[in-house]
Amino acid sequence: MTVSIGLAGKPNSGKSTFFKAATLVDVEIASYPFTTIDANHGMSHVRTKCPCKELKIKCDNCIDGNRFVPIELVDVAGLVPGAHLGKGLGNEFLDNLRQTHAIIHVIDASGSTDAEGNIIERGAHDPVEDVQFLEKEMMMWLYGIIKRHWTQLTRKMQLQGAKIERALAEQLMGAGASEAQIKTTLHNASLGDKITDWSDEDILRLADEVRKVSKPMTLAANKIDIAPEENIKRLVSLENDSYIIVPASAAAELALRMADKKGAIKYLPGDADFQIVTPGKLTNAQRDGLECIRTLMKKYGGTGIQQCINKAVFELLDHIVVYPVEDENKFTDKDGNVLPDAFLMKRGGTAHDLAYMVHTDLGEGFLHAVDAKTKRRISEEHVLQDGDIIKIVSTK
Numbered sequence: 353m354t355v356s357i358g359l360a361g362k363p364n365s366g367k368s369t370f371f372k373a374a375t376l377v378d379v380e381i382a383s384y385p386f387t388t389i390d391a392n393h394g395m396s397h398v399r400t401k402c403p404c405k406e407l408k409i410k411c412d413n414c415i416d417g418n419r420f421v422p423i424e425l426v427d428v429a430g431l432v433p434g435a436h437l438g439k440g441l442g443n444e445f446l447d448n449l450r451q452t453h454a455i456i457h458v459i460d461a462s463g464s465t466d467a468e469g470n471i472i473e474r475g476a477h478d479p480v481e482d483v484q485f486l487e488k489e490m491m492m493w494l495y496g497i498i499k500r501h502w503t504q505l506t507r508k509m510q511l512q513g514a515k516i517e518r519a520l521a522e523q524l525m526g527a528g529a530s531e532a533q534i535k536t537t538l539h540n541a542s543l544g545d546k547i548t549d550w551s552d553e554d555i556l557r558l559a560d561e562v563r564k565v566s567k568p569m570t571l572a573a574n575k576i577d578i579a580p581e582e583n584i585k586r587l588v589s590l591e592n593d594s595y596i597i598v599p600a601s602a603a604a605e606l607a608l609r610m611a612d613k614k615g616a617i618k619y620l621p622g623d624a625d626f627q628i629v630t631p632g633k634l635t636n637a638q639r640d641g642l643e644c645i646r647t648l649m650k651k652y653g654g655t656g657i658q659q660c661i662n663k664a665v666f667e668l669l670d671h672i673v674v675y676p677v678e679d680e681n682k683f684t685d686k687d688g689n690v691l692p693d694a695f696l697m698k699r700g701g702t703a704h705d706l707a708y709m710v711h712t713d714l715g716e717g718f719l720h721a722v723d724a725k726t727k728r729r730i731s732e733e734h735v736l737q738d739g740d741i742i743k744i745v746s747t748k
């Protein structure tokens with residue numbers, strides 16, 4: 353299953369710019385609220401070190417040792433405070449986030465848009481005020497789903513004797529919360545299984561816990577190219593155990609990706625710098641623009657866009673990258689392609705889990721696996737590590 357990351361936030365914060373920069377899909381971008389109405393889906397990538405470098409083998413599936421592993425990005429309509437009550441474009445757009453595994457909350461750090469995304473004088477809105485609204489809207493949306501299905505839920509439990517976590521998971525399936533996740537949330541919210549005793553406050557607490565496990569969030573403090581330094585500092589200072597905050601400029605990343613596509617510069621998403629390759633192809637204004645971006649990148653270590661995606665996948669979702677191969681000596685598939693596939697999997701996954709991810713048949717006929725780096729045979733319970741190259745031996 354492809355990892356899916358949602359881009360959400362108030363209107364005009366730069367979600368579609370982020371999306372276009374990260375997927376190169378040409379979507380509408382404009383300086384007014386609610387430019388995007390229907391969600392955009394596109395392919396982007398996490399960036400990791402390809403194992404070919406340490407193995408000193410030639411590989412055609414990475415760029416200078418940088419491996420880009422596909423993920424899905426979803427760019428949704430802007431949400432405003434009160435969206436769960438139907439404000440702005442309403443809560444139907446929260447539904448576009450159902451299938452996503454994590455969310456990048458895109459914030460306008462420049463403070464030049466109000467809570468509804470209308471343009472105001474730069475710095476007139478405090479972006480710190482925007483930080484928590486999305487969590488609250490999502491909590492209220494989940495609360496709404498539970499309340500709407502309350503009668504069905506009680507009936508399922510009382511008449512059919514269903515377990516509470518099973519009944520809730522079925523109800524919240526669309527929200528992407530699994531039975532195991534629900535079990536954890538019930539524990540975290542200190543709720544017993546007698547749901548007829550639950551108060552509205554209990555259900556709200558549960559909804560908040562479900563949001564945390566099923567839609568973890570990282571924050572992109574966007575528009576750092578025009579944001580007052582003070583705003584960025586204050587946003588970054590909010591980072592703690594439950595918040596990851598990345599200063600970012602979607603506009604800068606988009607400019608770099610476009611210039612790279614044209615062949616004017618050499619830039620890989622996530623790089624801390626770029627090279628101008630054909631100065632003749634650039635106007636003076638373009639060159640000045642690029643130099644401004646370079647200064648910004650020096651300060652922040654890049655544009656922040658790739659960093660957001662990487663943090664969402666590797667930190668929030670705690671995924672690792674593993675490489676299945678058919679030939680454990682040459683690190684290839686049967687056609688001789690070196691490290692042909694890269695799979696994202698949750699940390700803690702085993703060789704057997706990987707077999708199932710590659711193909712159901714491989715999983716069902718699993719005999720053992722081989723760690724191609726050490727040539728050691730590994731059993732089905734062997735927990736894989738980031739960067740592992742695995743040969744699976746199966747009867748099928």
Ligand SMILES: Nc1nc2c(ncn2[C@@H]2O[C@H](COP(=O)(O)OP(=O)(O)OP(=O)(O)O)[C@@H](O)[C@H]2O)c(=O)[nH]1
Nearest residue numbers: 363364365366367368369382386387388430602603
């Ligand atoms: N300076 C600057 N402007 C940006 C940046 N990212 C986006 N913008 C501008 O912000 C405006 C809104 O960008 P969009 O990407 O359309 O914003 P959105 O969040 O998708 O907006 P809605 O679809 O209306 O919710 C556009 O004028 C963009 O050019 C950035 O990093 N820096």
Ligand SMILES: [Mg+2]
Nearest residue numbers: 367368387388
């Ligand atoms: Mg948009």
